Amino acid sequence: MSKNVKILRGTSFKFGDDISTDLIAPGRLFHLRSNLPELAKHVLEDADPEFSRKVKPGDFVVGGKNFGLGSSREHAPAIIKLAGVGAVLAKSFARIFFRNSINVGLPVLVCDTDKIEEGDELEILLSRGIIRNNTRNIDLKFNPLPEVMIKILNDGGLVGHIKKNRGFNL
Amino acid sequence: MGKTISEKIISEHAGRSLKSGDISVVDIDLVMSQDGTGPLAVSQIEKMGFDSVKNPEKSIFFIDHAAPSPRRELSNSHSVLRNFSKRTGAILSDVGQGICHQVLVENYVCPGDIVIGGDSHTCTSGALGAFATGMGSTDIAVGYTLAKTWLKVPDTIKVNFNGMLNEGVYAKDIIIYLIGKITSDGATYKAIEFGGEVSDRMDMDGRFTISNMAVEAGAKTGIFNSDGITRTYLEKRDRSGCFKSIYADEDALYEKVIDIDCRIIEPMVSQPHTVDNAIPVIDLEKIMVDQVFIGTCTNGRLSDLRVAADILKGRKVAEGVRLLVVPASKEIYIEAIREGLIEIFIESGAAIQNPGCGPCVGIHQGILADGEVCLSTQNRNFKGRMGNPDAFIYLSSPATAAWSAVKGYISDPREAG
Numbered sequence: 001m002s003k004n005v006k007i008l009r010g011t012s013f014k015f016g017d018d019i020s021t022d023l024i025a026p027g028r029l030f031h032l033r034s035n036l037p038e039l040a041k042h043v044l045e046d047a048d049p050e051f052s053r054k055v056k057p058g059d060f061v062v063g064g065k066n067f068g069l070g071s072s073r074e075h076a077p078a079i080i081k082l083a084g085v086g087a088v089l090a091k092s093f094a095r096i097f098f099r100n101s102i103n104v105g106l107p108v109l110v111c112d113t114d115k116i117e118e119g120d121e122l123e124i125l126l127s128r129g130i131i132r133n134n135t136r137n138i139d140l141k142f143n144p145l146p147e148v149m150i151k152i153l154n155d156g157g158l159v160g161h162i163k164k165n166r167g168f169n170l
Numbered sequence: 171m172g173k174t175i176s177e178k179i180i181s182e183h184a185g186r187s188l189k190s191g192d193i194s195v196v197d198i199d200l201v202m203s204q205d206g207t208g209p210l211a212v213s214q215i216e217k218m219g220f221d222s223v224k225n226p227e228k229s230i231f232f233i234d235h236a237a238p239s240p241r242r243e244l245s246n247s248h249s250v251l252r253n254f255s256k257r258t259g260a261i262l263s264d265v266g267q268g269i270c271h272q273v274l275v276e277n278y279v280c281p282g283d284i285v286i287g288g289d290s291h292t293c294t295s296g297a298l299g300a301f302a303t304g305m306g307s308t309d310i311a312v313g314y315t316l317a318k319t320w321l322k323v324p325d326t327i328k329v330n331f332n333g334m335l336n337e338g339v340y341a342k343d344i345i346i347y348l349i350g351k352i353t354s355d356g357a358t359y360k361a362i363e364f365g366g367e368v369s370d371r372m373d374m375d376g377r378f379t380i381s382n383m384a385v386e387a388g389a390k391t392g393i394f395n396s397d398g399i400t401r402t403y404l405e406k407r408d409r410s411g412c413f414k415s416i417y418a419d420e421d422a423l424y425e426k427v428i429d430i431d432c433r434i435i436e437p438m439v440s441q442p443h444t445v446d447n448a449i450p451v452i453d454l455e456k457i458m459v460d461q462v463f464i465g466t467c468t469n470g471r472l473s474d475l476r477v478a479a480d481i482l483k484g485r486k487v488a489e490g491v492r493l494l495v496v497p498a499s500k501e502i503y504i505e506a507i508r509e510g511l512i513e514i515f516i517e518s519g520a521a522i523q524n525p526g527c528g529p530c531v532g533i534h535q536g537i538l539a540d541g542e543v544c545l546s547t548q549n550r551n552f553k554g555r556m557g558n559p560d561a562f563i564y565l566s567s568p569a570t571a572a573w574s575a576v577k578g579y580i581s582d583p584r585e586a587g
Binding site: 018020022023026027028030031032033034035046065066069070071072073074075092094095096099100103104146148157158159162163167168170 | 193195206207209210214217218219235236241243244246247250287288289290292304305306307308309311312315316318320322354355358359388390444531532533537550552553554555556557558559
């Protein structure tokens with residue numbers, strides 16, 4: 001295997017359909033938006049109160065359809081990333097959440113998450129588009145990202161892209 | 171092949187002919203954020219190594235979500251926006267001016283513009299025939315500094331609201347009905363163009379309500395043609411110079427066309443905890459309410475307040491119910507005072523709060539207790555939205571909200587007479 005193939009390894013935390021940004025980063029914690037490490041301690045709290053204590057660096061958030069619907073708050077993907085999550089997998093994503101995730105450098109992958117259960121051990125080969133479910137011995141494919149988003153991700157997010165190019169170079 | 175409104179507007183701002191699916195860097199006309207997303211945008215601008223905005227007179231910061239500030243951390247975030255605006259010449263819309271989306275349509279947005287905003291309901295401005303869409307703080311930071319963004323030209327769903335509206339049925343009811351049909355991700359990544367006789371006859375306030383909620387079906391934007399009604403709205407605001415006729419070509423290619431006969435639509439509510447959990451009020455069991463909220467970027471406009479005041483005039487809010495009324499902007503507030511609407515609300519037992527987002531975002535001004543039920547004219551009823559994940563939010567039109575406040579339970583406004 002080429003050493004360029006970036007592999008993410010971790011455990012699955014399974015959530016349902018329509019996980020809103022209010023469940024990820026609730027408005028009642030609006031005052032913590034200027035303190036992302038503190039806000040990250042509450043990530044996804046209203047969907048699973050234990051999540052932020054259980055999650056380990058590299059683990060995966062696995063949702064159903066329409067993950068991240070709702071507000072434009074970039075704080076939502078930012079604190080998922082800050083909590084150490086390696087990638088979010090879902091059947092589909094809401095538009096702004098998806099774009100924000102790329103901008104903050106959080107991989108968001110569209111795949112059939114019915115084939116993943118809570119606690120499954122996963123290996124993700126990012127550049128090959130493959131998710132290996134080692135608990136169930138199955139391989140899942142994920143849709144490749146649009147080229148502009150790969151460019152932004154490769155520059156470490158949108159801030160890195162603009163800094164490097166002094167503007168857009170998509 | 172003809173073009174949709176999105177294809178036309180984005181092509182013009184890219185300087186070349188584009189069709190749905192194309193990706194391009196485009197010039198933007200307006201960029202804005204609010205106190206929830208602006209502070210992060212400012213810190214991203216600094217991280218990129220900038221300390222200026224490209225077009226100060228087209229760059230706006232709104233303080234509306236937690237306005238006035240209920241706590242120290244937020245006061246400090248507000249200071250960040252005030253200081254940055256002062257330093258760069260960007261426009262600041264401070265406490266009391268109103269909700270970003272309402273102030274934008276009143277004073278800044280023109281047909282044919284591209285507007286990006288650090289708030290998901292930026293799509294509200296689509297009612298003026300603009301391409302307006304919500305983005306996160308980093309995209310907005312780039313918008314402030316470069317006056318550019320990148321966009322994928324969306325596919326478009328054409329929604330025709332045909333027929334006529336029944337008594338007691340408003341723009342809010344038909345958009346809740348639509349979202350119930352197509353679901354919360356029925357238009358994800360897509361633009362919705364609204365047409366049909368009902369849309370064509372609808373006043374701007376109704377159009378704003380509908381465009382505002384396009385994002386609740388996942389849409390990137392929700393657009394109306396700009397027409398005589400748009401022109402009159404702008405003229406009344408001394409902005410006739412910015413009118414431009416915006417419409418799709420006859421042979422534009424739509425991903426699909428949805429025809430809705432509005433004569434079958436009755437007053438609607440969205441039940442907890444998703445907007446697409448829609449049901450006619452008359453099919454709902456008896457739901458007692460603890461709080462009723464009339465306001466927001468969805469339904470805090472003058473015509474909304476008139477409808478609510480008409481129902482509340484000479485009546486009292488039911489015992490045990492709290493009615494909160496929040497005009498969407500300073501202008502609406504002043505006009506509501508002139509017309510005597512505010513007095514009617516107060517006489518009925520309502521509490522009036524200053525223009526802003528009010529309790530919709532769950533920060534302040536009406537957080538629900540455990541197990542409480544709120545009927546609100548806002549756009550979103552997600553679990554935890556109003557500050558408590560153990561509370562229950564229903565959504566409706568201002569008419570249904572006002573009548574329910576009188577009855578004490580969610581009630582059909584046609585009974586109000």
